[in-house]
Each structure stands twice: as structure tokens, then as C-alpha cells.
Amino acid sequence: MEKVRKQIVEMVKRSKSILLMPSAPVDGDSLGSSLALYLVFKKLGKQVTVVCADPVPDSFQFLPTTKVISHDFSLSNDFIVTLDCAKSKLKTIETKLEHDKFNIIITAKAGQFTDKDVSFHHGPSKYDLIITVDTGDLSQLGRFYEDNPELFTSIPVVNIDHHASNDFFGKINYVDVMSSSTTELLIPLIHDFEKDSELELMDEDIATLLLAGIITDTGSFQNANTTPRSFAASALLVKHGARQQEIIHHVFKTKHLSTLKLWGRILSHIKVDQQHKFVWSTISRKDFDETRARDDETGGIIDELLTNAPGTEIVLLLKERTDGMAGGSLRSTTPAVDVSQIAEMFGGGGHVQASGFKFPCDNFEEAAKMIVEKIREFQAKRLGVSANFQENIENETKKIAKKSQQKEQNEPSNEGKEEKTEKRVSSKTVTKSVSKDKNMEETSFTETVVKKAKPKDNVTTFELEPGFTYKFED
Numbered sequence: 001m002e003k004v005r006k007q008i009v010e011m012v013k014r015s016k017s018i019l020l021m022p023s024a025p026v027d028g029d030s031l032g033s034s035l036a037l038y039l040v041f042k043k044l045g046k047q048v049t050v051v052c053a054d055p056v057p058d059s060f061q062f063l064p065t066t067k068v069i070s071h072d073f074s075l076s077n078d079f080i081v082t083l084d085c086a087k088s089k090l091k092t093i094e095t096k097l098e099h100d101k102f103n104i105i106i107t108a109k110a111g112q113f114t115d116k117d118v119s120f121h122h123g124p125s126k127y128d129l130i131i132t133v134d135t136g137d138l139s140q141l142g143r144f145y146e147d148n149p150e151l152f153t154s155i156p157v158v159n160i161d162h163h164a165s166n167d168f169f170g171k172i173n174y175v176d177v178m179s180s181s182t183t184e185l186l187i188p189l190i191h192d193f194e195k196d197s198e199l200e201l202m203d204e205d206i207a208t209l210l211l212a213g214i215i216t217d218t219g220s221f222q223n224a225n226t227t228p229r230s231f232a233a234s235a236l237l238v239k240h241g242a243r244q245q246e247i248i249h250h251v252f253k254t255k256h257l258s259t260l261k262l263w264g265r266i267l268s269h270i271k272v273d274q275q276h277k278f279v280w281s282t283i284s285r286k287d288f289d290e291t292r293a294r295d296d297e298t299g300g301i302i303d304e305l306l307t308n309a310p311g312t313e314i315v316l317l318l319k320e321r322t323d324g325m326a327g328g329s330l331r332s333t334t335p336a337v338d339v340s341q342i343a344e345m346f347g348g349g350g351h352v353q354a355s356g357f358k359f360p361c362d363n364f365e366e367a368a369k370m371i372v373e374k375i376r377e378f379q380a381k382r383l384g385v386s387a388n389f390q391e392n393i394e395n396e397t398k399k400i401a402k403k404s405q406q407k408e409q410n411e412p413s414n415e416g417k418e419e420k421t422e423k424r425v426s427s428k429t430v431t432k433s434v435s436k437d438k439n440m441e442e443t444s445f446t447e448t449v450v451k452k453a454k455p456k457d458n459v460t461t462f463e464l465e466p467g468f469t470y471k472f473e474d
């Protein structure tokens with residue numbers, strides 16, 4: 001780790017303009033670590049930009065320097081066409097707009113230019129170093145990564161994180177899964193910067209930002225990721241003037257009325273499956289709208305309230321997001337249950353006892369049903385209890401298939417009939433079969449519904465998505 005930190009110090013020293021990227025949505029740890037590094041690099045005379053796709057939640061607005069966060073970053077928009085004039089000098093350049101085509105006519109003084117003389121590239125980027133913090137994989141950077149994937153290969157990336165699911169995407173990876181938080185990892189790093197620059201970098205604001213990361217990620221030292229090192233680090237930060245009471249007050253003791261209303265909804269939706277030691281709750285757009293709560297106001301409830309359910313091993317809070325995804329937060333009450341494995345089933349990741357995922361869904365309720373069944377299945381395997389629901393689904397499938405056969409016999413001609421029902425196909429991972437009769441009147445499914453398809457002119461089109469297996473019987 002010491003060697004890795006030294007490499008980071010060297011990288012930062014060589015760079016002029018640094019792009020700091022916390023994962024989205026931001027929390028106390030990702031904000032604390034990106035802003036602490038911002039202040040440190042400013043003291044070292046660097047140009048620094050902190051970008052974050054989502055707004056800063058109200059409860060973290062008190063953190064020092066949140067105002068420097070921008071919600072977009074400027075890259076060069078230039079696309080450069082280079083003409084090699086070694087063989088012939090340039091005579092004229094003419095430009096012509098023909099409908100949608102913009103022609104550039106280049107005439108040589110002698111002879112002719114050919115395509116071999118032309119090359120293309122993008123304008124230089126403003127930044128020479130990217131540092132991601134609290135980010136397990138690049139997709140957690142949201143639209144910044146989706147819109148500019150090439151940026152992350154053209155500029156060196158330093159990956160500072162503590163998630164078990166981290167996939168070491170950086171050129172330098174300072175990843176310690178034993179750390180309670182990313183900010184805890186920054187304490188020795190800042191110390192290394194101090195030694196190297198012979199400047200005193202740590203101050204009250206930086207200490208407050210770092211402590212905010214530890215306090216939020218450990219749930220105020222209540223979560224299982226709290227270690228002797230987190231206590232020692234926090235003691236050191238308080239010694240440096242970290243404002244612990246201010247953090248506790250804003251993060252844990254200030255609740256909006258809308259938050260309380262939203263929490264009420266979440267509590268009223270709680271479902272308990274004692275057999276599978278699983279507790280979950282869902283929160284829909286309607287709940288958000290009716291309580292006038294914002295999306296980030298669900299933060300904290302899973303730790304404060306749901307984990308208190310006795311006899312529970314897994315806790316899930318599923319919310320309907322505005323971007324057509326179902327967002328899941330997972331907690332396990334024992335290290336024996338690794339919820340990051342569950343999160344990974346839905347394209348997410350995280351820690352053994354705290355993980356999350358975003359899962360695309362057309363219909364939140366249907367997606368929630370499927371996710372809950374998958375978690376039951378996971379627990380059924382773990383606990384060795386009978387997975388009744390699986391049998392149920394199989395029985396259900398047989399029933400539908402039977403009905404479909406009967407229907408075919410009773411109503412031989414459905415031709416010309418308008419299709420009313422939407423066809424549905426099953427989801428990934430388990431081998432499923434979807435049987436169709438020739439009129440596509442009935443479609444049976446062996447697993448929970450994820451995708452829908454609308455037959456049109458006897459052609460059924462599906463929106464195919466990566467990671468799904470669609471299997472049809474002939």
C-alpha cells in the first residue's frame with residue numbers, strides 16, 4: 001500500500017489539471033473524499049475540478065466546499081483533421097455545404113492529396129489525471145462515463161476505493177476492502193503528500209470531510225465495518241479539529257417532514273419472510289410524489305430502522321427511480337451472508353454487509369416481484385429450506401401450458417382477432433422456456449416477467465438487453 005501511495009504522490013506531482021470523480025449517487029464518503037482531495041490539491045497548487053452527476057443531498061450541504069462541485073465538465077469539442085503537407089504545399093481550401101454534407105475541398109500546389117495524407121483525432125483534453133473515489137467500477141460514474149468512455153483510456157486513472165467489488169479499473173489502484181470508508185484511506189495518503197511537499201496540509205475542513213466519510217459509512221460506528229483503525233483514524237481527525245457534532249447533527253439528527261412521511265410509507269410497506277430470514281420494503285414514484293420527498297431522502301432508513309428486525313439476515317429497500325431503473329439497497333445482519341453476491345446478480349456490487357444495484361425495469365412492481373423471488377431463491381439455497389416458490393412457478397407454468405393447449409382445441413381460429421394481451425418473456429439466469437402457439441395468443445413463462453413484447457402483424461419484437469437469455473420453444 002505504501003508503494004501505491006508513493007505512486008499516487010508522484011502522479012499528482014506530475015499533473016497540472018486533475019479531475020476528481022466521486023461515484024453517483026454521492027454520499028458522505030464519496031463527497032468527503034473528493035472534497036478533501038480537492039482542498040489538498042489546491043494547497044499543492046493544482047487545478048482541480050470535482051464533478052458529480054447528481055445534486056448534493058441537503059443533509060450534506062453543510063460540508064465545507066460543496067459549492068466547488070460542478071455537475072458537468074468541459075472537454076475539448078474539437079475534432080481535428082490533419083493534412084500532411086510534406087509532399088506538396090497546400091494551394092486552396094474550399095468549403096461547401098451540400099444538404100447535410102459539409103465538403104472541404106483541398107487543392108495541392110502540385111499533384112494531388114490522397115486519403116493517406118489525412119488523419120483524424122480529438123482535441124486535447126483539459127485534464128491530465130482522473131482520480132475516482134469510492135467508486136467500485138466506472139459505470140458508477142453514471143453519464144460521465146457513458147458519454148466519455150474514451151476519456152478513461154486516454155487519461156491515467158487513479159482508483160481510490162474500499163468496495164469489495166472494485167474491479168481495479170485504474171492505472172493505479174489504491175483499494176483496501178478492510179477500510180471502513182474511502183476517507184479512512186486518505187489519511188495516510190495526505191500524510192504522504194505532507195512529507196513529500198513539506199507542507200502542513202491537514203486542517204479543520206479536511207479533517208471534517210474525512211470524518212464525515214467514516215461516520216456515514218460506519219453508520220456512526222455502528223456497522224460491522226467499524227474497526228480499531230476507524231476509531232484511531234477518527235480520534236486523529238478530531239485532534240485536527242474535525243467538527244464531529246456538526247456531522248452528527250446534519251447527517252443523523254436533522255430530518256425534513258417529507259423525509260419522515262416517506263419513512264412512514266417505507267415502514268408501512270415492510271414485508272417479512274421469516275422462512276427465508278428476509279425483510280424488504282418498496283417505495284414507488286407515487287410515494288415520492290405524494291410525500292413530496294426527494295430521491296435521496298431514503299438514505300439512512302435502511303440502516304436505522306430495517307436492520308432492527310429480529311431474526312432477519314437480509315434487508316432490501318427497493319425504490320423506483322426516475323430513470324426507469326429499480327434501485328436496490330441491501331444489508332445483511334451477519335457476515336455469513338454476502339449481499340454483494342445478490343447485488344451482483346442485478347448488475348450491482350458493494351460490500352459483504354452493505355451493497356446496492358440498479359436494475360432496468362419497465363414495470364416497477366413486476367421487477368420488485370422478480371427481485372424478491374431471486375433473493376428468496378438465494379436464501380433458500382443458503383438455508384437449505386424448500387424453495388416452494390420455485391415449485392409454484394413450475395406448477396403455474398404447467399397450468400398455463402395446459403390452458404393454452406385447451407384453448408387451441410376449443411378455439412381453433414383466432415386469426416384476425418385483435419391482440420389484447422401483452423406478451424411477456426422470462427428473465428435471465430435460469431433456463432426458461434416460452435411457448436407460443438401460432439397466433440401468439442398465449443405465452444407461458446416459467447419465471448418472473450421482465451420484458452414485454454407487443455405483437456404487431458404477427459411479428460413479435462423484443463427489446464433485447466445484454467445479460468438476458470430469451471429462449472423460445474419452436
Ligand SMILES: [Mn+2]
Pocket residue numbers: 029030134162180181182217
Ligand atoms: Mn464508501
